[in-house]
Structure formats: C-alpha cells, structure tokens
Amino acid sequence: MTEAPPRVLTIAGSDSGGGAGIQADLRTLFACGVHGCVALTAVTVQNSLGVTGVSEIPADVVAAQIVSVAEDIGVQAAKTGMLASAQIIEAITPALDRVGIGAGKTPLVVDPVSASMHGNPLLADNALDALRGLLFPRATLVTPNLDEVRLITGIAVKDREDQRVAAKALHAMGPEWVLVKGGHMWDDPECLDLLYDGQEFIELPGPRYDTEHTHGSGDTLASSISSALARGASVPEAVRFGKEFIVRSVATAYPLGAGSGPVSPFWRLDG
Ligand SMILES: Nc1ncnc2c1ncn2[C@@H]1O[C@H](COP(=O)(O)OP(=O)(O)OP(=O)(O)O)[C@@H](O)[C@H]1O
Numbered sequence: 001m002t003e004a005p006p007r008v009l010t011i012a013g014s015d016s017g018g019g020a021g022i023q024a025d026l027r028t029l030f031a032c033g034v035h036g037c038v039a040l041t042a043v044t045v046q047n048s049l050g051v052t053g054v055s056e057i058p059a060d061v062v063a064a065q066i067v068s069v070a071e072d073i074g075v076q077a078a079k080t081g082m083l084a085s086a087q088i089i090e091a092i093t094p095a096l097d098r099v100g101i102g103a104g105k106t107p108l109v110v111d112p113v114s115a116s117m118h119g120n121p122l123l124a125d126n127a128l129d130a131l132r133g134l135l136f137p138r139a140t141l142v143t144p145n146l147d148e149v150r151l152i153t154g155i156a157v158k159d160r161e162d163q164r165v166a167a168k169a170l171h172a173m174g175p176e177w178v179l180v181k182g183g184h185m186w187d188d189p190e191c192l193d194l195l196y197d198g199q200e201f202i203e204l205p206g207p208r209y210d211t212e213h214t215h216g217s218g219d220t221l222a223s224s225i226s227s228a229l230a231r232g233a234s235v236p237e238a239v240r241f242g243k244e245f246i247v248r249s250v251a252t253a254y255p256l257g258a259g260s261g262p263v264s265p266f267w268r269l270d271g
C-alpha cells in the first residue's frame with residue numbers, strides 16, 4: 001500500500017482566475033509532493049485585472065473546516081492567506097489551538113494578505129488588531145510584503161536598512177520568525193527577502209525579473225515553504241527551498257487575460 005504524503009492545510013480564499021489564493025496554494029502543494037487540505041474563507045470574483053466581488057464564508061464554517069480536517073486527516077503544517085475579516089480570525093484562533101496548530105506545535109505560516117496585487121482589499125481594516133494580537137503570537141513564520149509591513153507596523157520600507165528595522169518591529173509582535181519580502185522594493189535591482197528570528201538576519205537574495213506576471217507569488221512562496229516545514233525542515237531550510245521555488249516559478253510565469261498572469265509551479269513537474 002502507498003504511504004500517505006505529508007499534509008498541509010491552507011486557510012485562504014478562492015481566486016476564480018486560478019492564479020492566486022487556494023488555487024495557487026493547491027497547485028504549489030501538489031507540485032511539491034504534499035497533500036493540500038483547505039479551509040475556505042471567501043470566494044472572490046477575480047481575474048487577471050482585479051477583484052470585483054467578495055463573498056465571505058461564515059466564520060464558524062471556516063473554523064469547522066480546520067477541526068474536521070486536522071482531527072481526521074491530520075496536518076504537518078498549515079498556512080493562512082486571505083482571512084477577510086476579524087470575525088474569521090477570531091473564529092479560527094480557538095480552532096487552531098484545539099488541534100495544536102501554531103504556538104510552537106504544528107508549524108503555522110501566516111501570510112498576512114491584505115490586498116490583491118491590483119490594490120483590491122482582501123482583509124477588512126478593522127481586522128488588523130486581530131491579525132496582530134491573535135495570529136502573530138501563534139505563528140511559526142509571518143511573510144508580509146512591504147505594503148503589509150506598512151499596514152501592520154506603520155514602517156514604510158524604502159531600503160534594506162528599513163527592511164531590518166521592520167523585521168525587528170514585526171518580531172516584537174510575537175512570531176518565531178519573520179520573512180520581510182522584498183518584491184515591492186521596486187528600485188532594488190534584486191528581490192532580497194530578509195529572514196529574522198530575533199537574533200540573526202538571514203538574507204535571501206534573488207533576481208528581479210522584468211515581468212508583470214507575478215500574480216500569486218506570495219501564495220506560492222508561502223505554500224512551498226509550508227510543504228518543506230511539513231516534511232520536517234527547519235525554518236531557514238524551508239525558506240531557502242521556498243525562495244528557489246518562487247524564483248523558478250516567476251521565471252516561468254505565463255500571460256493570462258488582459259492583466260497580470262500567474263507564476264507557474266509547473267517547472268517542478270518537468271522531467
Ligand atoms: N519580479 C520578480 N522577480 C523575481 N522574484 C520576485 C519578483 N517579484 C516578487 N518576487 C519574489 O516573489 C516572492 C513574493 O514577493 P512579493 O513581495 O511580491 O509578495 P506578495 O506581494 O505577497 O505577492 P502577491 O503578488 O502574491 O501579492 C518573494 O520571494 C519575492 O522576492
């Protein structure tokens with residue numbers, strides 16, 4: 001009999017265009033050889049041009065999906081993406097505690113998704129306190145982009161020194177590790193992501209490809225990191241794996257629709 005692969009639970013929203021959200025998560029998890037489970041938080045009406053509608057899943061149903069999957073199937077890592085509202089964050093926190101996800105137990109990656117790459121909101125303004133107060137202290141790793149750093153800490157990162165200051169401010173909010181992503185440091189010729197655990201800074205340099213097709217890059221990075229954590233990797237090992245994964249996925253991104261096409265995890269399935 002074939003043994004079950006490691007399982008990763010993604011707690012995130014649907015992108016009808018298939019490039020970001022749970023669709024990006026599931027195809028990345030598949031390409032990384034792990035089984036993806038889902039706690040759906042919201043349905044977005046979305047294509048390559050932006051988001052034109054959002055319908056939230058009732059908060060108790062989001063929490064019930066977590067408990068149902070974790071108690072039967074079991075998960076070795078979990079990640080959060082679009083959480084939509086304070087009510088959903090407040091409902092999932094006790095569910096995560098109940099099944100031992102986060103807070104030093106099963107690794108929890110919190111990607112604090114606040115808006116789509118087009119600037120459409122994916123998290124209510126009044127949910128920031130719940131994100132900071134409830135999820136950050138339970139997170140193994142948080143992975144904000146620079147817009148999310150500004151929303152969460154008030155720090156406007158313009159250069160690599162600011163990136164370090166922001167990493168310290170985020171770490172003080174309680175996560176074990178922080179990854180400040182550098183994709184939005186538009187003037188930098190590289191995409192340097194900075195990992196920090198309160199003691200040591202680990203720089204993850206990477207190329208900056210000249211492309212508008214980066215839809216789903218944050219989700220793909222967080223999912224590939226989560227797959228490595230589910231296999232038992234340390235956080236620095238998992239983030240290095242994720243960085244290589246996202247660089248190759250941006251390199252092979254493809255156009256779709258009239259706007260931004262998705263990054264592609266398909267390279268991993270070749271040969
Ligand atoms: N043009 C690019 N070329 C290479 N790597 C990139 C590029 N843009 C982003 N990345 C990398 O992709 C990952 C996601 O970074 P980014 O800061 O864009 O996150 P994000 O804004 O959350 O993504 P999303 O587009 O999903 O919202 C990081 O590892 C970043 O360095």
Ligand SMILES: Cc1ncc(CO)c(N)n1
Pocket residue numbers: 012013014015020021022044046081082113115116117122215216217218219
């Ligand atoms: C549903 C969803 N989650 C996350 C993102 C951010 O990439 C998006 N655009 N849509």
